[in-house]
Amino acid sequence: MLSCQTESMPQEKQITHDYGYHHDLDNNDNFSPDGKWLVYDTRTDSGGIAESAKIEKVNIESGEKRVLFEIKNNQVWGPGAGAVSYSPKENAVVFIHGLANSTQENPYQQWRRTGVIIEDAHPGTPIFMDARDVTFPFTPGALRGGTHRHEWSGDGEWIGFTYNDAILKALEDSTGSKRNLRTIGVSRKIKPVYVDKNDENVSGEWFSALVVRVVPNPAPGSDEISHAAGDSWVGTNGYSLKNGQKQLARAFTGIVKDKNGKDVSEVFIVDIPVDITIPGELGPLEGTKDDFPMPPKGAIQRRLTFTAKTKNPGCTGIVRSSSDGTSLAYFAKDANGIDQVFLISPFGGEPRQLTAHETNVSGNVRWRPDGKSVSYVHEGSITLCKTVEAPFEQRFTKLTHPTRPAPTNMVWSPDGKMLAFNRLIKKENTASQQIFVVEVKM
16 A cells, blocks of 8 residues: 655644534635635535525634625525635635525525625625526526536636526426436626516626537437536636637536446536627527527537546546646546546547556545646545656655545645645534645645
């Protein structure tokens, strides 16, 4: 078994100490642009995000807490506010907000939510990001369901997200055929999108479009997918094409059918056009009564991995890109059936197995901002592995002592000197997610 010395491990520092609720980083981009604050939601075990009434931030030096947003009289069924991320450029955050008309009979759902932005300078003042229009005729630039896991692009000009469609969920309920599929979209602050006012519709300040095509029944052996998730931006500013130009893109995992009809999760990438207001060939941006909003012209999705043909098929986790956009990291099984970190180019090709542990890696892989190493969880410890070509024993280092349960929701500070994460801490017969940081000097 590979091992490393623990005497030189950095000292962990607990930042939050309120034990009545979780302080959930949710594996997002939680550091403020100056690296001094961490933002989180206050979800519960019983109600999840629906029961999270507040978005808070905490100073990593002083422990000072500030409430950025609070839903008064929030109930266990919603509306709820959670899964929050900081902009890398502005002092502003984006998060899920359930529909204001949530009730016990019609609660917070994956297809009943939207994205809200809060500027630090104006706490409590919501800016509704993506528009929602569930009344026909639908509106270009608006969606018809719920967005989730919002992530700013490196330049702060875009927000990517996963999505579930309320119109198709209702069609699934009425017909019994599978239509509630998850897919991926993006928003850009091009122009406000105004929709008819009612309790289910929301006007938004950004223009939104779905960029990945999903279908209920992919053809076996094809590149069609029935589910798209685990997505993130490629590079701080995209990846470099062979002509030197930068291409905006999101990497993700998509579920295909192998030649025998079995579901397999593979790594994909979708190139995103600068102008998302122009409809593509597949159909209208706003969708129809029986199909999704369709990708804009120039949105091209490509399959990068082909593990369905191997002994141990499947790719897992959120696909994460190096800052320069040259390499994508994800989890997959090696030849021995052990989960490892693999790297692949946004152009595809043969993946590179980065780690060589004798037991499974876990958590979610995150790149250090300099692009020279990735972090993940192994045997209860946060582990850092350099991406240089060298014997594995010389490349990996344990950053925390092993614990059970293991740390979760790792996120790097913008300068790469601090790693934040959640630990589940028990106190007085209750357990809550608390925020810790560890300084990484290497």
